[in-house]
Amino acid sequence: MCRRPPMNSTNKTGDFDPSVYPELKIAGIINFYWPLVLLGVGIPGNLIVIGVSCLKHHRNNSYIHYMGALAVFDTIGLLVSGLLRWLLQNIENCKQSNESCKWGKYISITNYGCSVYIIIAMTFDRYLAVTSPMNVTRYSSISRTWKAIIGIVVVMTAFNIPFHVYSNKVTNKMTGIAICDTFASEDLLAKVYPWLSMALTAILPCVVLVALNAKIVRTLSQASRPDKLKDMGDTLHRFRSYQARQVTRMLVAVSIAFIVLTSPFYIWEVMGTFIYTENNAWSKASRLLVNKTTVMIWLSNNAVNFYIYALTGQKFRRDLKSLFCRGNRENLPRNMKNAFGMRIWKVPQKAIDHEITYM
Secondary structure (H helix, E strand, O other): OOEOOOOOOOOOOOOOOOOOOHHHHHHHHHHHHHHHHHHHHHHHHHHHHHHHHOOHHHOOOHHHHHHHHHHHHHHHHHHHHHHHHHHHHHOEOOOOOHHHHHHHHHHHHHHHHHHHHHHHHHHHHHHHHHHOHHHHHHHOOHHHHHHHHHHHHHHHHHHOHHHHHOEEEEEOOOOOOEEEEEOOOOOHHHHHHHHHHHHHHHHHHHHHHHHHHHHHHHHHHOOOOHHHOOOHHHHHHHHHHHHHHHHHHHHHHHHHHHHHHHHHHHHHHHHHHHOOOOOOHHHHHHHHHHHHHHHHHHHHOOOOHHHHHHHHOHHHHHHHHHHHOHHHOOOOOOEOHHHHOOOOOEOOHHHHHHHOOOO
8 A cells, every 4th residue: 555655754864854955845845746736737638639639620630630649648748757756756665666667767758759749740730831831731631640640659669768778776875765767877878878869859859949930930920911912812821821820829839838848957957967066965955956846847848738729729719619518619710701801702611621720
């Protein structure tokens, strides 16, 4: 039977006591309550996004498949990196074996890599829709979307195998507590691979997302104004631009949230390795507090997307009504009057289905 230990239980070292160093008590509170909050708000939100992605009118929408896949990976991240981690660290007698250490670390990192590159794939899909709207049906087909998702999963599963190989259960010299440590070996791969992984799952995604979003915003800012519309070609261009702006609010918000929430962890990893290297008790306590905080901020990225969609996406809110209130389903607009406030001939629904996409 698993039992919770005291909140501020100490380790076996006499100079590392929460009563002496309040940083340890704060770290314990963060480590205990923050994951519970994320699980409570994140998992229901992710399940709702999955439900929205299964609505019938989205079956030909490539973007919604990326949204659903991202919600699945976010849920797995909360369960493995959040719930499992919480149980092992806060419940007495719930012991972590060496195998659970290896598989937990491997699944967590692989899941994170899949989430990162699905966000990039969504952003690239939107980039193509905004910059090459006439070719969107060719580039953003459902088959291509699922090939991209499956390819991301396969590549991340293979790329992160070293996390399984080099993760082991060890005793933390600072706290005297058994932890799951990774890349503690002196092998060349163990020294090089962590930096390679950081470059490909943190630095490169950040650069790519900033570049793609900058291009998207620039393209939309150059869209023609309603009073400049001269013919059907201009009208369709403006209609696409109008719908793309609705998507871009969510796209930029999700990308910014990813960068803001994941960057502190990696920045602290670099600083903790090369800058803060003091080994006195106060420095150890401070580093532990910062580490717990940045890890929880990083984990928060798995819980916020639903709320970003709901706050910034008008169409997403309509789909929430469609999901929960079947009697109040709202059809997508079939003519340009809804977009511009003026009466124009109808646009084929098939064309609209390819243009009205959101994150």
